[in-house]
Amino acid sequence: MAVPSVPASASTDLEQALFTFVDAYNQAWDAAASDHGLSTAQACVLGRVEHRRGMGELAEELRCDASNITQIVARLETRDLVHREPHPDDRRSRQIVRTPDGDKLYGDFEESFELPRTAAANLTAAEREQLTALLHKALGS
Amino acid sequence: MAVPSVPASASTDLEQALFTFVDAYNQAWDAAASDHGLSTAQACVLGRVEHRRGMGELAEELRCDASNITQIVARLETRDLVHREPHPDDRRSRQIVRTPDGDKLYGDFEESFELPRTAAANLTAAEREQLTALLHKALGS
DNA sequence: CACGGTTCCTTGAGTGGATCAAGCACCGAT
DNA sequence: ATCGGTGCTTGATCCACTCAAGGAACCGTG
Numbered sequence: 001m002a003v004p005s006v007p008a009s010a011s012t013d014l015e016q017a018l019f020t021f022v023d024a025y026n027q028a029w030d031a032a033a034s035d036h037g038l039s040t041a042q043a044c045v046l047g048r049v050e051h052r053r054g055m056g057e058l059a060e061e062l063r064c065d066a067s068n069i070t071q072i073v074a075r076l077e078t079r080d081l082v083h084r085e086p087h088p089d090d091r092r093s094r095q096i097v098r099t100p101d102g103d104k105l106y107g108d109f110e111e112s113f114e115l116p117r118t119a120a121a122n123l124t125a126a127e128r129e130q131l132t133a134l135l136h137k138a139l140g141s
Numbered sequence: 142m143a144v145p146s147v148p149a150s151a152s153t154d155l156e157q158a159l160f161t162f163v164d165a166y167n168q169a170w171d172a173a174a175s176d177h178g179l180s181t182a183q184a185c186v187l188g189r190v191e192h193r194r195g196m197g198e199l200a201e202e203l204r205c206d207a208s209n210i211t212q213i214v215a216r217l218e219t220r221d222l223v224h225r226e227p228h229p230d231d232r233r234s235r236q237i238v239r240t241p242d243g244d245k246l247y248g249d250f251e252e253s254f255e256l257p258r259t260a261a262a263n264l265t266a267a268e269r270e271q272l273t274a275l276l277h278k279a280l281g282s
Numbered sequence: 283c284a285c286g287g288t289t290c291c292t293t294g295a296g297t298g299g300a301t302c303a304a305g306c307a308c309c310g311a312t
Numbered sequence: 313a314t315c316g317g318t319g320c321t322t323g324a325t326c327c328a329c330t331c332a333a334g335g336a337a338c339c340g341t342g
Contacts, residue, residue, distance in 0.1 A: 014269045015257045017276040018166065024280055025163045027204070041328060056290060063168070068329055070292055075327080092290040092337045116156045119279035127275055128155045134272045135158040138260035139165055182299060197319060209300055211321055216298080233308045233319045 028115035036109045045072050046106050049082060052095045081105055169256035177250045186213050187247050190223060193236045222246055 033043035048058060055073065059066040073096055076082040081102035087093035098106065120128055174184035189199060196214065200207040214237055217223040222243035228234035239247065261269055 012261065012269075014261050014273045017273040018257055018260065020282075021276045021280060022163050022166045025159065026167070039327065054290085064328085065330055066291060067293080067331085071328075074292095087290095090290080090338070094291070116159055118281070119159065120153065120155050122279050122281050123275065127278070128153075130271065131275045131279065132155045132158040134264065134268055134275065135162045137268070138263050138272065139162060140259070140263050141161075180298065195319085200320095205299090206301055207320060208302085208322080212299075215321095228319095231309070231319080233306095235320070 025115055029113060032109055032113035035112055036105055038105075038109065041072055042076060043106075043109055045069070046076060046081060046098065046102060047110075049096045049098050049102075050106075052085075052097045054087070054093055054095055056093070058096070076102070166256055170254060173250055173254040176253055177246055179246075179250065182213055183217060184247075184250055186210070187217060187222060187239065187243060188251075190237045190239050190243075191247075193226075193238045195228070195234055195236055197234070199237070217243070 029043070030040050033040055036043070038046065044062065045058060048061065055069050056066060059069045062069070073082060073084065077084060079101075080099055083097050083099050084094050085097065087095050123131065170184070171181050174181055177184070179187065185203065186199060189202065196210050197207060200210045203210070214223060214225060218225060220242075221240055224238050224240050225235050226238065228236055264272065
C-alpha cells in the first residue's frame with residue numbers, strides 16, 4: 001500500500017489528476033527503493049545524508065521523532081551505508097555521513113527513480129515552466 | 142515521516158516543485174487521518190468501502206497482500222467503522238461496507254483533507270484545466 | 283566551580299503496517 | 313468425487329512510528 005489515496009469517487013477532474021499523480025509518484029519511489037533493498041524511510045534518510053548531517057536536523061526535516069531516526073540510521077549502519085561520527089564541538093551530538101557504499105547505492109536508487117525525469121521529458125520547456133508555476137500557485141506559495 | 146522525499150539537492154525547478162507538491166499532499170493526508178484517529182492505511186481503506194467491496198478487490202487496488210487488508214479491516218471492525226458480511230453467491234468471499242459511524246467519520250475526514258480543494262481554489266478555471274492536462278501529459282496518459 | 287535547566291541522542295515498550303508461508307473452506311471443472 | 317485454483321485468515325517476522333524515560337554533555341548563572 002504505502003500509498004495515500006482518494007476514494008475512486010474523487011470529485012473533480014483536477015482532484016483526480018492530482019491524486020493520480022501523487023499516487024504514481026509515491027509508487028515509483030517505493031518501487032525504486034525496494035528494488036535496491038531499501039524501505040521508503042531508509043531511502044529517504046539515505047538521500048539526505050549526502051553531506052554530514054546531525055540526527056536532530058534529520059528528525060526535524062522528516063517530521064518525526066528523533067528516536068525513529070536513531071533506529072533507521074542504526075539499520076543503515078549495520079549495512080555500512082552510513083556512518084555515525086562524533087560531532088567535533090558538541091559531544092552530545094553525532095553526525096551521519098554516507099559511506100562510499102551508501103553513495104553508490106543511493107546513486108543507483110536515484111537513477112532508477114525515473115518518474116520525475118520521465119515527467120519532465122514528456123513536456124516541452126514551456127510546459128515545464130507552466131507546470132512548475134501552477135504547482136506553486138496551487139500550494140499558495 | 143510517512144513522506145517520501147527527494148534530497149534537498151533536487152535538480153531542476155520542476156523536480157523540486159513536483160516533490161514539494163507530493164510532499165504537501167502526503168502530509169495533508171496523514172494529518173487529516175491522524176486528526177480523526179485513523180492511520181494512513183485505515184483512512185485509505187475506509188475511503189474505498191463506500192460501496193460494498195470484496196477484500197481481494199481492495200488488496201489489488203492498494204497493491205498489497207490480502208492478509209494486510211484482513212488486518213486493517215479487522216481493526217476498523219473493532220471500532221465499528223466497517224462491517225464484514227458474507228458474499229451472497231460465494232461463501233469464500235466476504236464483503237466490506239462502512240457502517241453509519243464509518244460514513245460519518247470518513248465524511249469528517251474528507252472534509253478536513255482540504256489540500257485538493259484549496260489547491261483548486263488557488264487557481265482560475267482555465268488554470269485548473271491546464272494543470273489537469275499537464276499532469277496527464279507528464280504521466281504520459 | 284557547582285548547580286540546574288536544556289538539548290541531543292538512545293533505549294525500551296507498545297502499536298500498526300507490510301510481507302511471506304501455511305492452511306482451511308469453498309468453487310468449478312473434469 | 314476428486315483435484316487444482318481462489319479468497320480469506322493465521323502466525324511469524326520485520327520495520328516504521330510514537331511516547332516515556334534516562335544518560336551525557338552543554339550552557340548560563342550565581
